[in-house]
Amino acid sequence: MFGRREDGRRLKLDDPIVGLTPYVMPKRDDSQVMVTQHIDCDTLTNFIRAKREENIHISYMDLIIAAYVRTVSRYPEMNRFIMNKKVFARNHIAVSLAVLKTLEGDDIQETTIKVRLAPESTLVDVHNAFAAAIEENRKPAASNLTDKVAMLLLGTPGLATLVVALARFMDNHGILPHVILEASPFHTSMFITNMASIGMPSVYHHIYNFGTTSIFVGMGRIERHVEPAPGGTMRFRRVIPLGVVIDERIACGAQYGRAFSYLRELLANPEMLMSPPEGVKTEI
Numbered sequence: 001m002f003g004r005r006e007d008g009r010r011l012k013l014d015d016p017i018v019g020l021t022p023y024v025m026p027k028r029d030d031s032q033v034m035v036t037q038h039i040d041c042d043t044l045t046n047f048i049r050a051k052r053e054e055n056i057h058i059s060y061m062d063l064i065i066a067a068y069v070r071t072v073s074r075y076p077e078m079n080r081f082i083m084n085k086k087v088f089a090r091n092h093i094a095v096s097l098a099v100l101k102t103l104e105g106d107d108i109q110e111t112t113i114k115v116r117l118a119p120e121s122t123l124v125d126v127h128n129a130f131a132a133a134i135e136e137n138r139k140p141a142a143s144n145l146t147d148k149v150a151m152l153l154l155g156t157p158g159l160a161t162l163v164v165a166l167a168r169f170m171d172n173h174g175i176l177p178h179v180i181l182e183a184s185p186f187h188t189s190m191f192i193t194n195m196a197s198i199g200m201p202s203v204y205h206h207i208y209n210f211g212t213t214s215i216f217v218g219m220g221r222i223e224r225h226v227e228p229a230p231g232g233t234m235r236f237r238r239v240i241p242l243g244v245v246i247d248e249r250i251a252c253g254a255q256y257g258r259a260f261s262y263l264r265e266l267l268a269n270p271e272m273l274m275s276p277p278e279g280v281k282t283e284i
Contacts, residue, residue: 005174007181007212008081008088011283021249022085027209033248034204037260039064039267041222041238047270058127060240061194064219065095065117066126066273067266068190073119073277075259079189080250080283081212084172087250089283090212093117096185097130098193101138111137112146112185119280123273149183168210186211196221202243214250218243 004010013019025031044063051058072079072093079090094116101109113133117126153160170176181187186208195203195218202220207213220241229235246256266272 005083005088006176006178007092007187008083008090009284011080011087011089013087015252018249018252019087022082022087025249026085028082028207028214028247029209031247031249032207033246035244035246035260036202037242037244037264038223038225038239039242039264041240043268044240044270045238056124058123060196061097061192061219062123062127062130063267063270063273064217064242065130065190065192066121066123067263067270068095068215068217069093069117069119069121069126070266070273070277071259071263072189073280074262075255076281076283077251077255078215078259081214082247082249083174083212088212090189092189093119093121094188096188096191096213097134099134099137100197113137114146114182114185114188120276122276123270146183146185149180164210171211184211186213188213190215190217192217192219194219196240202241204243204245207245207247214247216245218245 021031044060047063048058048060068078076089079093081088081090094114096112096114098110098112101111113130115129115133117129121129153163167176167180185191188211191205191207191213193203193205193216195201199221201223203218205216205218207216220243223239223241224236225239226234227237248256251259
């Protein structure tokens, strides 16, 4: 309340346009910007194979999440969120991920996990954190806090409507209980979904009005693109498409441009993610 929240701290911005934008576009679905990033697949595949020979097992998803975390360590603007028309710096880094528990015949079960990561996290740290969370939530009897809250709300007619409305009010005023902030996958730095795991192309997934998610990434199946090559010829290049939806209110275009440029640099040189960052920038 009064600009104080458990999950973030209100910022005093030098850029009046960024500060004014939430008043012009009060909801996230007013301010969604969509862009596709094509990441060179062969670079990442060769890196993954080389690390496997060192008995280090990582995935494309690990690389994308690690690159985002490293980007936040340099450009903390990418970890802001808007609440009640105010701009907040998030107090931590969290990434939410939709996970298939089973995919057998018509029996499809899905859950959502949220993992907190330190800004100093390396690629191996990210892999270990998500591997442990996914393994735990894929156990036959597993039911994480998000699932338990959802089942509780749906168990009584009308309860979900009442509780969600109350949660929206409390969230707007910074008094949402800790247990709900922890359980909610919508209160996160970035939400990511692996569409390639079910053979689908990348998608532009909307960002939610409920919660604090400012970035949603949909990773699609590998594509072959035709591009110019030396000598006036053409060549095929394998790419991983990322459908990125962002809340344009959290930063100006130049800040987004620098952050995405750095993200592409990291994924073009993934060895950079094996060591901690030289420093971590924070906003006050």
